[in-house]
Amino acid sequence: xxxxxxxxxxxxxxxxxxxxxxxxxxxxxxxxxxxxxxxxxxxxxxxxxxxxxxxxxxxxxxxxxxxxxxxxxxxxxxxxxxxxxxxxxxxxxxxxxxxxxxxxxxxxxxxxxxxxxxxxxxxxxxxxxxxxxxxxxxxxxxxxxxxxxxxxxxxxxxxxxxxxxxxxxxxxxxxxxxxxxxx
Numbered sequence: 604x605x606x607x608x609x610x611x612x613x614x615x616x617x618x619x620x621x622x623x624x625x626x627x628x629x630x631x632x633x634x635x636x637x638x639x640x641x642x643x644x645x646x647x648x649x650x651x652x653x654x655x656x657x658x659x660x661x662x663x664x665x666x667x668x669x670x671x672x673x674x675x676x677x678x679x680x681x682x683x684x685x686x687x688x689x690x691x692x693x694x695x696x697x698x699x700x701x702x703x704x705x706x707x708x709x710x711x712x713x714x715x716x717x718x719x720x721x722x723x724x725x726x727x728x729x730x731x732x733x734x735x736x737x738x739x740x741x742x743x744x745x746x747x748x749x750x751x752x753x754x755x756x757x758x759x760x761x762x763x764x765x766x767x768x769x770x771x772x773x774x775x776x777x778x779x780x781x782x783x784x785x786x
C-alpha cells in the first residue's frame with residue numbers, strides 16, 4: 604500500500620511537470636504609453652477591483668498608466684507566459700518594443716556601465732529602445748505577501764542608470780501604492 608501511494612504521487616508529479624512543459628504559453632501583452640521610459644511596475648493585489656483584459660484566445664492585456672504603476676488582480680492562469688511589450692499611442696496604434704536581457708559588467712567602484720549584450724549593434728545600443736530586466740519580486744505590504752513584476756524601458760546605453768532608478772523607485776513603492784489606493 605505504501606509503495607502504491609508513492610507510485611501515485613510520483614506519477615502525479617511527472618504528469619503535472621510534463622503538462623506544464625507541454626503547455627502552450629499564454630500571451631501577456633503590456634501596452635505602455637508611447638514615449639515612456641523608466642521602470643514599469645505591475646502589482647498583483649487580491650483586494651483590487653481592476654482586472655486585466657482577457658481576450659477570447661486567453662491573451663492577457665495590461666494597460667500601463669502614464670506613471671508606470673499598475674495595480675491589478677492577479678491572472679487566473681498559472682503560466683507559462685509569452686511576454687510582449689508595445690508602445691501604444693492615443694489612437695491605440697501599437698509599436699512593438701523588443702526585450703533585451705542586458706549583461707552588466709562586474710560592478711567596480713569606478714565602473715558601473717552596461718556591457719553591450721552581443722545580440723545588438725552599437726548603434727542599437729545607443730538609438731533603439733528596449734524592454735529590459737523583467738523581474739518577479741515578492742515582498743510584504745502591511746504584513747500581506749504581495750507579488751510585483753517590474754521591468755525597465757529605455758536605451759541599453761542607459762541600462763545601468765535606468766535599472767538603478769527603477770530600484771530606487773521600488774524602495775518607495777509602498778508610498779506609491781498608498782497614494783493609488785486612496786479614493
